Amino acid sequence: MLSISNDNAEMSRNLDIALLRSFVSVADQASMTAAGNTLHLTQSAVSQQIARLEELTGTLFARDRRGLRLTVTGERLLCKSRRILALNDELWADIRDRIVEGEVRLGAAHDLIATSLAPILKLYAESHAQVNVSLTAAASPDLLAALARGEIDLALVEEPVGTSRGECLAVDRLVWVGARHGTAHLKSPLPVSLIAKTCAFRPIVLAALDARGLAWRTVFENGSADATIATVRSDLAVTAWLASTVQPDLDILQPEAGLPELPPFAINLHLLHGRTPPAVAELARFLRAGFSPGRQLPV
DSSP states (O other): OOOOOOOHHHHHHOHHHHHHHHHHHHHHHTTTHHHHHHHHOOOOHHHHHHHHHHHHHHHOOEEEETTEOOOOOHHHHHHHHHHHHHHHHHHHEEEEEEEEEEEEEEEEEEEIIIIIHHHHHHHHHHOOTEEOOOOOOOOEEHHHHHHHSSHHHHEEEEEETTSSSEEEEEEEEEEEEEEOOOGGGGGEEEEOOBTTTTTTHHHHHHHHHHHHTEEEEEEEEEHHHHHHHHHHHTTTEEEEEGGGOOOEEEEEOOGGOOOOOOOEEEEEEEEOOHHHHHHHHHHHEEEEEEHHHHHOOOO
């Protein structure tokens, strides 16, 4: 069991939920700055919250070349903290439970819709039948522009890790993808299909190829995810997707394929500034739960 070193804390036996939420966010992102962006706090505020929690528990993080890593004490605390936060959020939802109705305009990156997003939207629709959900599929930069114009209420986008003020829901590997047992990755110039010219992955992918000195040509960039999948499946080109979104009948190309390593990307949630209607807040809650490791979707 975790030891409590503060006598007053021992007497009150009450843990601050805000401290646990900051702790889990830092643990998930291995960065106090990124956690601050997610929680809409400054890095200094997050650091102070972690320090307050460590006064009670002992050291939770150690720093190495890759950033912050959990200590043994931190590992023990993380699992129970997730459970406490899940119960807290569930109780809060029950307390404010009421019929949610209205309209939600959600924008999501093409590759997230059929994979990560589908089960979340299904459960949300079943839980809130009075809400009309409209869905816009587009490249991440286009979705952020639509959000700024007030055309959508939420944007679920893919962005380089640590570069956004959005709320980070998950971090995933960006990987090269090709046809099952395909040979497109052996061609020169390398045929690349990236859905759209505004694809968030495009500048990163092409810069990586240029840095390696590999010639490339684009095969398809007309905004259709289905057409891009068909192009890759037919072995006409390779593409780059988040590992969690790769279709099961396609191959994630390994380092021996000779293509450059790609950086991880964050799946970030952005909300329209201003008052958040209940239907929008509820969908945001479902998205957070759906992308959070070890958490169950709300019911």
